[in-house]
Amino acid sequence: MKLSTQETKDLHKYTKFFALKSAQVIIQSRLGEKISTPCKPDNQGTDWFNLNINDLPEVLAQTKKALNGEIISAGFPLCVEISLRTPEGDQMVLESWCLNLLSDQCDPTMRNIPNVYNRMGMLLKSLMSVTRITPAYKLSRRQGPDSYIICYRIYMESPSLLNLGEGYKSTKIGQICTPIGTLQFSVAYRTKMTISPTQTGKNNSMMVKSDHFNSNSNTRRHRNNDDVSDLTKPMRPGPFADPKPKKPIEPELPGVTRLLAMGKYKQRSMSKPITDIESSDSMKITDESIINKKESTPSRVLMTSSTTSRISTISNLKSVDEEYWMKELSAPFATRGPMGELMQFYKQCKKSPPLQSPQKNPTPEEITKMIEMYESQLPEYDALVQSFCESPDNN
Amino acid sequence: MNARSQMFDLTVEGRQADEAVASIFHTVLFHRTHGKFLYSTEGSYSIGTVGYTDVDCDFIDLTYVCCSSPHLDQVLKREISSFSEQLRGNDSSGMGQITLEFFQRKPRTRWLFQSECIPWEVWTVRVDLLTFANEGERQAYREKVGELLADKIFSIAEIMNRHDYLPKMPSQSELDLIFDTSYPDVQPYLFKVNYSISGPSSGSSVGSTMKKLIKETLSL
Numbered sequence: 001m002k003l004s005t006q007e008t009k010d011l012h013k014y015t016k017f018f019a020l021k022s023a024q025v026i027i028q029s030r031l032g033e034k035i036s037t038p039c040k041p042d043n044q045g046t047d048w049f050n051l052n053i054n055d056l057p058e059v060l061a062q063t064k065k066a067l068n069g070e071i072i073s074a075g076f077p078l079c080v081e082i083s084l085r086t087p088e089g090d091q092m093v094l095e096s097w098c099l100n101l102l103s104d105q106c107d108p109t110m111r112n113i114p115n116v117y118n119r120m121g122m123l124l125k126s127l128m129s130v131t132r133i134t135p136a137y138k139l140s141r142r143q144g145p146d147s148y149i150i151c152y153r154i155y156m157e158s159p160s161l162l163n164l165g166e167g168y169k170s171t172k173i174g175q176i177c178t179p180i181g182t183l184q185f186s187v188a189y190r191t192k193m194t195i196s197p198t199q200t201g202k203n204n205s206m207m208v209k210s211d212h213f214n215s216n217s218n219t220r221r222h223r224n225n226d227d228v229s230d231l232t233k234p235m236r237p238g239p240f241a242d243p244k245p246k247k248p249i250e251p252e253l254p255g256v257t258r259l260l261a262m263g264k265y266k267q268r269s270m271s272k273p274i275t276d277i278e279s280s281d282s283m284k285i286t287d288e289s290i291i292n293k294k295e296s297t298p299s300r301v302l303m304t305s306s307t308t309s310r311i312s313t314i315s316n317l318k319s320v321d322e323e324y325w326m327k328e329l330s331a332p333f334a335t336r337g338p339m340g341e342l343m344q345f346y347k348q349c350k351k352s353p354p355l356q357s358p359q360k361n362p363t364p365e366e367i368t369k370m371i372e373m374y375e376s377q378l379p380e381y382d383a384l385v386q387s388f389c390e391s392p393d394n395n
Numbered sequence: 396m397n398a399r400s401q402m403f404d405l406t407v408e409g410r411q412a413d414e415a416v417a418s419i420f421h422t423v424l425f426h427r428t429h430g431k432f433l434y435s436t437e438g439s440y441s442i443g444t445v446g447y448t449d450v451d452c453d454f455i456d457l458t459y460v461c462c463s464s465p466h467l468d469q470v471l472k473r474e475i476s477s478f479s480e481q482l483r484g485n486d487s488s489g490m491g492q493i494t495l496e497f498f499q500r501k502p503r504t505r506w507l508f509q510s511e512c513i514p515w516e517v518w519t520v521r522v523d524l525l526t527f528a529n530e531g532e533r534q535a536y537r538e539k540v541g542e543l544l545a546d547k548i549f550s551i552a553e554i555m556n557r558h559d560y561l562p563k564m565p566s567q568s569e570l571d572l573i574f575d576t577s578y579p580d581v582q583p584y585l586f587k588v589n590y591s592i593s594g595p596s597s598g599s600s601v602g603s604t605m606k607k608l609i610k611e612t613l614s615l
Contacts, residue, residue, distance in 0.1 A: 034448075035447070038463050040444035040446070041443040042431075043444040050430040125555070126426065133549065176556075
């Protein structure tokens with residue numbers, strides 16, 4: 001029994017939107033805040049899967065980009081990777097959510113496409129429930145620029161579970177039988193949240209081997225990237241060792257220190273800016289994003305400068321307005337993109353206005369003339385200064 | 396047809412009982428709730444949208460998801476708190492069970508006072524209360540219960556996505572036989588909550604069940 005063209009079209013459409021909504025559910029659950037969307041009883045079935053799942057435009061764009069117009073096929077699962085990143089740029093993958101299609105397990109008798117649609121709605125509900133109970137949920141609720149932030153990455157390939165460290169757990173959330181195969185959602189998550197240096201080394205060496213030619217993999221590149229940022233920073237603590245040793249680098253960040261001293265800083269208030277230095281590989285910039293509190297006051301400024309690094313500064317502009325600071329890494333041979341120009345412009349606006357200077361270079365004769373003129377006016381200046389000093393208002 | 400039955404055992408502190416049961420029942424109900432059906436012509440209908448809400452527990456290290464329906468929450472909360480009150484009461488031995496039962500009504504008896512209800516899925520939570528000597532133990536257990544419930548929620552998700560029996564989508568005239576249409580914002584499958592407490596004397600248990608039965612009959 002073959003599916004009609006319309007049925008195939010519908011099935012592909014449902015699968016696509018299921019993938020898009022799944023990514024939204026997962027990533028929104030890691031924003032660090034409670035979510036509540038209202039019921040809309042009078043809605044005429046216009047919401048996908050009859051569920052009120054908001055669409056964050058950035059997540060939508062990233063998922064579409066990862067899908068690249070394809071539908072999920074066997075061997076190319078859609079993967080949403082959630083990772084934790086410290087202000088120093090250290091990263092730890094927390095979990096991989098994976099939507100796979102098992103083409104060998106298909107049920108050609110299951111021709112009821114509306115039923116597949118209903119099942120997808122059910123699986124999305126399960127996904128919502130399950131995203132709240134993996135360890136990364138609690139971590140994401142406690143995230144803050146001072147301690148760590150949660151990032152995501154969406155890609156189409158089998159996840160490398162070695163990133164998740166020893167003792168990771170893998171669970172199947174659910175599956176849907178369709179005529180083209182069984183759609184299966186699973187999650188693998190880290191259980192050990194601290195990594196000793198030896199473990200890191202071991203994992204790293206394995207990752208280099210398995211992902212050596214893999215352009216999408218981030219681990220190896222991150223190691224390289226760390227080296228780059230090492231050059232630009234003073235000594236840093238080891239990865240995930242203890243948040244306290246961060247302190248020694250804080251004098252480098254004048255805004256931060258001042259904020260702390262002023263007592264503006266509060267737990268989870270996002271009032272402290274951090275820089276987040278990433279690799280500038282074009283894939284990387286678009287594929288990996290910072291989960292940030294978009295709905296609330298903190299805003300994010302992303303800039304691709306004329307360098308090979310992306311700098312993103314997260315701050316609460318309301319409270320940090322004056323202490324706003326940013327850091328630019330410069331690299332040779334890098335071209336300046338439009339974002340770079342924008343950043344330059346932004347920086348100029350932030351700085352105090354430059355001094356007025358002559359538009360053209362004066363000739364030596366003109367300079368001599370000017371000197372003579374000023375010298376001749378010297379008594380006037382002296383008198384002026386004298387008058388200031390003698391003024392009774394002077395204090 | 397026999398109803399599917401799922402059983403969860405929980406050992407919690409008295410003040411955790413409400414939230415522990417609510418997290419399980421709300422997760423189940425979230426899966427068993429549709430948007431409101433809007434019929435245009437017979438056989439054709441559109442479905443409203445279900446919103447969702449994160450709920451942080453006060454006494455358990457857990458966040459769960461439920462339907463954004465204050466009415467549904469109210470109904471469930473009322474049932475759970477009367478169970479919890481009795482469970483924690485002086486007459487109680489600290490053990491009891493509460494069930495969330497999904498049922499459908501038989502069409503041919505619908506004109507009778509109480510139509511025949513056929514359960515098709517029953518979720519039972521057996522609760523055993525325990526007490527702690529100090530705050531340290533209590534804090535540790537707060538996390539522990541969170542982990543236990545997380546496991547339960549994983550299994551609920553797994554069970555929900557099996558291709559098991561669900562009542563067929565009814566026609567407009569038979570909607571009330573499958574769904575509870577009394578809620579303004581959502582449309583859950585018909586469900587009821589029952590509970591029993593195993594007290595030191597069986598009398599109180601029977602009494603409470605009888606009281607509940609009478610209450611239910613009157614409310615119909």
